Amino acid sequence: MSVYLRPDNLEEALDALQRRPLTVLAGGTDFYPARVGRPLDDDLLDLTGIADLRGIADEGDRWRIGALATWTDLIRADLPACFDGLKDAAREVGGVQIQNAGTIAGNLCNASPAADGAPNLAALEAEVELSAADSVRRLPVTEFLTGNRTTALDAREIVTAVLVPKLPDAAASAFLKLGARRYLVISIVMIGIVLVPDGDAVGDARIAVGACSPVARRLPALEAALKGKSLDAALGEAVSAEPVETVLSPIDDVRGSAGYRLDATATMLRRGLSNLGRRMGEAA
Amino acid sequence: MNIAAAATTLTVNGAETALRSPSATRLADALRCELGLTGTKVGCDAGDCGACTVLLDGEQICACMVPVAQAAGRNVTTVEGLARDGALSDLQATFLRHGAAQCGICTPGMLMAARDLLDRNPSPTEEETTDALGGVLCRCTGYRKIVEAVLDVAGDRTCAASDTAAGTGAAVGARVARLDGVPKVTGGDVFGADFAPPDALTLRVVRSPIARGRFETGDLEAFRAVRPGIAAVLTAADIPGSNAFGVYPVGKDQPVLADRIVRYRGEAVLAVVGNAGAVAALRDEDLPVSWHEEAPVTGIAGASADGAAIVQAGRDGNVLARGRVVKGDIERGFADADFVAEGAWRTSFVEHAYIEPEAGWARRIGDRLEIHVSTQSPYMDRDETAMILGIGEEQVRIIPTACGGGFGGKLDLSVQPLIALAAWTLGVPVRCTYTRPESMASSTKRHPADIRARAGCTADGRLTAYEFHGDFDSGAYASWGPTVADRVPVHATGPYVIPHVKNTSCAWLTNAPPSGAFRGFGVPQSAIANEALLDDLGGQCGIDPLAFRLRNAIRRGDETSSGQVLEHSAGLADCFEALQADWDRERAEAARINRAGGPLRRGVGVAGMWYGCGNTSMSNPSTMKLGISADGQVTLYNGAMDMGQGPNTIMPQIAADALGVPVERIANVAGDTDRTADAGKSSASRQTFVSGRATQIAGEELRAKILRLANVGPAAALEIGDGRIVLRDGDAERTLDLRAMTQDAEGDVLAADGTFDPPTKPLDADGQGVPYATYGFGAHLAVVDIDIELGTIKVRRIVAAHDVGRAVNPTLLEGQIHGGVAQGLGLALMEEYIPGRTENLHDYLIPTFGDIPPIDTILIEDPEPLGPYGAKGIGEQALIPTAPAIFNAVHHATGVRLRRAPATPHRVREALLAAQEAGHA
Numbered sequence A: 001m002s003v004y005l006r007p008d009n010l011e012e013a014l015d016a017l018q019r020r021p022l023t024v025l026a027g028g029t030d031f032y033p034a035r036v037g038r039p040l041d042d043d044l045l046d047l048t049g050i051a052d053l054r055g056i057a058d059e060g061d062r063w064r065i066g067a068l069a070t071w072t073d074l075i076r077a078d079l080p081a082c083f084d085g086l087k088d089a090a091r092e093v094g095g096v097q098i099q100n101a102g103t104i105a106g107n108l109c110n111a112s113p114a115a116d117g118a119p120n121l122a123a124l125e126a127e128v129e130l131s132a133a134d135s136v137r138r139l140p141v142t143e144f145l146t147g148n149r150t151t152a153l154d155a156r157e158i159v160t161a162v163l164v165p166k167l168p169d170a171a172a173s174a175f176l177k178l179g180a181r182r183y184l185v186i187s188i189v190m191i192g193i194v195l196v197p198d199g200d201a202v203g204d205a206r207i208a209v210g211a212c213s214p215v216a217r218r219l220p221a222l223e224a225a226l227k228g229k230s231l232d233a234a235l236g237e238a239v240s241a242e243p244v245e246t247v248l249s250p251i252d253d254v255r256g257s258a259g260y261r262l263d264a265t266a267t268m269l270r271r272g273l274s275n276l277g278r279r280m281g282e283a284a
Numbered sequence B: 001m002n003i004a005a006a007a008t009t010l011t012v013n014g015a016e017t018a019l020r021s022p023s024a025t026r027l028a029d030a031l032r033c034e035l036g037l038t039g040t041k042v043g044c045d046a047g048d049c050g051a052c053t054v055l056l057d058g059e060q061i062c063a064c065m066v067p068v069a070q071a072a073g074r075n076v077t078t079v080e081g082l083a084r085d086g087a088l089s090d091l092q093a094t095f096l097r098h099g100a101a102q103c104g105i106c107t108p109g110m111l112m113a114a115r116d117l118l119d120r121n122p123s124p125t126e127e128e129t130t131d132a133l134g135g136v137l138c139r140c141t142g143y144r145k146i147v148e149a150v151l152d153v154a155g156d157r158t159c160a161a162s163d164t165a166a167g168t169g170a171a172v173g174a175r176v177a178r179l180d181g182v183p184k185v186t187g188g189d190v191f192g193a194d195f196a197p198p199d200a201l202t203l204r205v206v207r208s209p210i211a212r213g214r215f216e217t218g219d220l221e222a223f224r225a226v227r228p229g230i231a232a233v234l235t236a237a238d239i240p241g242s243n244a245f246g247v248y249p250v251g252k253d254q255p256v257l258a259d260r261i262v263r264y265r266g267e268a269v270l271a272v273v274g275n276a277g278a279v280a281a282l283r284d285e286d287l288p289v290s291w292h293e294e295a296p297v298t299g300i301a302g303a304s305a306d307g308a309a310i311v312q313a314g315r316d317g318n319v320l321a322r323g324r325v326v327k328g329d330i331e332r333g334f335a336d337a338d339f340v341a342e343g344a345w346r347t348s349f350v351e352h353a354y355i356e357p358e359a360g361w362a363r364r365i366g367d368r369l370e371i372h373v374s375t376q377s378p379y380m381d382r383d384e385t386a387m388i389l390g391i392g393e394e395q396v397r398i399i400p401t402a403c404g405g406g407f408g409g410k411l412d413l414s415v416q417p418l419i420a421l422a423a424w425t426l427g428v429p430v431r432c433t434y435t436r437p438e439s440m441a442s443s444t445k446r447h448p449a450d451i452r453a454r455a456g457c458t459a460d461g462r463l464t465a466y467e468f469h470g471d472f473d474s475g476a477y478a479s480w481g482p483t484v485a486d487r488v489p490v491h492a493t494g495p496y497v498i499p500h501v502k503n504t505s506c507a508w509l510t511n512a513p514p515s516g517a518f519r520g521f522g523v524p525q526s527a528i529a530n531e532a533l534l535d536d537l538g539g540q541c542g543i544d545p546l547a548f549r550l551r552n553a554i555r556r557g558d559e560t561s562s563g564q565v566l567e568h569s570a571g572l573a574d575c576f577e578a579l580q581a582d583w584d585r586e587r588a589e590a591a592r593i594n595r596a597g598g599p600l601r602r603g604v605g606v607a608g609m610w611y612g613c614g615n616t617s618m619s620n621p622s623t624m625k626l627g628i629s630a631d632g633q634v635t636l637y638n639g640a641m642d643m644g645q646g647p648n649t650i651m652p653q654i655a656a657d658a659l660g661v662p663v664e665r666i667a668n669v670a671g672d673t674d675r676t677a678d679a680g681k682s683s684a685s686r687q688t689f690v691s692g693r694a695t696q697i698a699g700e701e702l703r704a705k706i707l708r709l710a711n712v713g714p715a716a717a718l719e720i721g722d723g724r725i726v727l728r729d730g731d732a733e734r735t736l737d738l739r740a741m742t743q744d745a746e747g748d749v750l751a752a753d754g755t756f757d758p759p760t761k762p763l764d765a766d767g768q769g770v771p772y773a774t775y776g777f778g779a780h781l782a783v784v785d786i787d788i789e790l791g792t793i794k795v796r797r798i799v800a801a802h803d804v805g806r807a808v809n810p811t812l813l814e815g816q817i818h819g820g821v822a823q824g825l826g827l828a829l830m831e832e833y834i835p836g837r838t839e840n841l842h843d844y845l846i847p848t849f850g851d852i853p854p855i856d857t858i859l860i861e862d863p864e865p866l867g868p869y870g871a872k873g874i875g876e877q878a879l880i881p882t883a884p885a886i887f888n889a890v891h892h893a894t895g896v897r898l899r900r901a902p903a904t905p906h907r908v909r910e911a912l913l914a915a916q917e918a919g920h921a
């Protein structure tokens, strides 16, 4: 007989995890598909009864995306422009049914190389808050994700929130996804861009690429090259193949060859930067 | 099993309800099994198809991924909650009127997603509509009529109301709304998985995890003995009759349960039968089976290699079948040519991906067996099941359930012999529903093809020669491989007049799932090569692609490559001509767009098609029966299976006009082998043509009988009322008293049947003869945008012209065309089944709402004298020209010829780069 726990407060959940191994369940959109035609005999800890984990809140110097915040919650939330890219990613996750159930935290915990939330969260320099009965720690998203389907999460921890440090109001962002059909599609490549302006030039550029390595990767050389460039449509010209190829390690699979992924990444970066550069330049 | 804590209380369709299912149970299962709300469908259990979409507190959600516990205290609305007091909601009625439901398996999910949208946004745009419904897949409709319906509910009201009450004699040609449509929009339709008696046991198939090898089973009795819920574990040894089935009378080669040897991953090996809970608790690994894997024979190259292992003993060289059509003198044909074009193409395994997985239930009643199953071929199911059980055919009764899509994939046996065997031996009802991965791993596929072809023409653009060879990967068992080998050489030249032809084909056995029947039987593959060569030749002689096709189009009086002279219905040229205006406009527009440069290029392509209706040079009769009961009920005993394509509607339309009554008077009994005669299989685009003609004959016979009895002239008007028929012929009025007549077993007092077998002649060794009584023709125009930097292709518009002989029901025909286009688009751009890799609807991609462009349909009516009121088939025709038209459009945009289907973005980009390097583009 398996166990199904659905506590209404965090302490109880963490205590339960302290006592025995349990599979954590949130929106179930990764959990159930992994069990088609197989018995549902996991011992489960369902987080969805814990009201404190819901919602997206302004905490002064950062935003708190509760562990139960769904893609739809994010799309509907009133957030500054630096979240536009993440919102676009949310709109591209599965179909509306998936967006209504799937959580941003669950997306990170599932740690698929093609997790659409990862690039923009990496570019936003978000942190993951991990809570256990006796501890709370925070890890940058890029450290939380350790590999294909692996994370730094300990068996006695749950992710309680994703924390996004605030950026200047003028910061803007973008997300581009490449897939072989329009809806319900796993990304072949996706990129997340966050640009913080300094006057009419790039003050700070943070760029991450997904589905081209076991975890989403930032592109430090390109970020450095962009710094100080003027915000206009020419921004995309800063992209060169080299920094992309040194950081990323895509695989060949049915969705695309490694070579194609690198090639497409460069194109998408160029387009994403040109568009965002032009938009920000016009706004500045 | 989860600890069943206290019951979960929630509100379902407005009523307070308690669920006892364990907390982790999928809400979809609890709704269906515990509450009997089977309107919520399950197509994948993985969030991929959206068929299970319900509203949870007013928001659409996949009920297959919601644990019952999460619904506690919340409001669930299912499709059963849409109609109020027995009246359809606006949304449901609009779906019906627009033909937005074909098979209906996706319809509940579509309706719930649409409800969610409209509640939030009463007048959405098209884009908002596709965004909101994008999480539900449909394999039948091509989505366009669903979008139209949703926009129409929203107040657009652009659709001409369907002709629900077409008058006497006017049913054929009318837009009669699907007669079996109401239960499809209420969730009331009963599909294969929707019902079984409460005492039914559940059957689960254990399948081979290896593509080739041997296996041994351990002590199955000991396994069973310690599991009280398990009633039996059946093996090949339990099969009383013949453990070999197949669609052909000779060459039945596929075991129901493999006997020591397995030939493909997904092959059935054991059948475990028990109560639902005990069966669900099992894992395949629990069964005592040891596997000895051997290197599989993979692909055509693997099957044909020197020293290749043999897939089936007795089939040396792994050759399943060869086909050949030779006419004229091919050498001379090429000698006569001023220009020659040639090339090689390759296509992939394509999965039918009907949204309803295989399902059904069976029970034994005395010495008879009753099988309720989702099928395209009830009579073949009956005969094959009888053979497998070693009992008489009349001992088996097939009662088809609603069929949630087939496309050829539900012609072959799946669950039928397994549930039959279990019910027969155990004496209790037994049900079985395949999981999505099981359906995909075990069922038949479209044949992958390796094609080489060459064509020649004169300087003024007349085709002189065509040489073609197609190798087809037929997988581990025969299935419909021989049909593909036969059909392809007959059709490979396309619908063009070519004096010198040499077309050959070979179907190879490999350790892959059996390739079988899939909309077009190999012709969609060969058309890709054919239509590319035509463009290349047109280019060489400087003739516009559409003009080049018109110059060579086959017309009445012309001879096919099988030496058949087309005597009647041959509206191909009309189809091409119908595209001319769009062609001119779209080509000009593309030129304008491409002058601007940039990464997005516009291309416009065209392709033609032809396709023989009915089986190739084989008798394939249909018999239909029509009866009138003592109280005046007219019943059509209709054995033509409706899998969404429409026989439940068009056969009554035809019967109504033939008999001379309004279509609403006709009740339809669908495909019960005890009550309907054999109307053959729903395949080969034959039902409208063959069964439709049989229906017309039955109707005319019955009418003649009535007129004779009443002694009135042929123009008499019939009024069938309660217990009598009143006939009026001019001033004369006669009444037949039905209650005074003798009733037959069905309770009918007047009845007639009609049989039609399309006349064909055998093909000789060179493929010369009359393979088909008639052909459907068509032409598609595709407008595409290709992003040359990313290799992505977006189809922007399709114009589809089809010669259907006579449009019995334009709405249904448009639906078939839209659905065919969608499957053709999938074949062209995204669909690739790889055993063990793309066995679910997450990794195997079919087109979604956002992938299907607007489709303009043009119906051409060049009447076929043999067909009912002139009608011919459309089911397969509609799919064939789409992929070639798209590929030709890509060539137009870029100068690059795509030779590999599906043309996924990386393949397209690689082809563009290769052409750039070679200096072609």
Ligand SMILES: Cc1cc2nc3c(=O)[nH]c(=O)nc-3n(C[C@H](O)[C@H](O)[C@H](O)COP(=O)(O)OP(=O)(O)OC[C@H]3O[C@@H](n4cnc5c(N)ncnc54)[C@H](O)[C@@H]3O)c2cc1C
Residues within 6 Å of the ligand: A023, A024, A025, A026, A027, A028, A029, A030, A031, A032, A033, A047, A067, A092, A093, A094, A095, A098, A101, A102, A103, A104, A105, A106, A107, A108, A109, A110, A114, A115, A116, A117, A153, A157, A158, A159, A160, A184, A185, A186, A187, B046, B047, B048
């Ligand atoms: C049809 C379909 C389409 C999809 N399309 C996309 C797509 O386009 N892009 C994309 O990125 N993803 C996609 N997904 C994947 C999925 O929806 C997301 O990853 C989702 O965000 C996961 O969240 P969840 O709450 O449903 O996770 P669950 O399924 O509940 O859990 C996922 C995993 O994370 C763990 N977990 C969840 N929450 C926590 C927590 N707070 N603390 C610790 N562990 C936790 C669980 O134990 C489990 O291992 C798709 C899924 C489906 C079914």
Ligand code: FES
Residues within 6 Å of the ligand: B041, B042, B043, B044, B045, B046, B047, B048, B049, B050, B051, B052, B053, B062, B063, B064, B065
């Ligand atoms: S059954 Fe739920 S999405 Fe397919």
Ligand code: FES
Residues within 6 Å of the ligand: B100, B101, B102, B103, B104, B105, B106, B107, B137, B138, B139, B140, B141, B355, B404, B405, B644
């Ligand atoms: S009508 Fe949509 S799947 Fe058949």
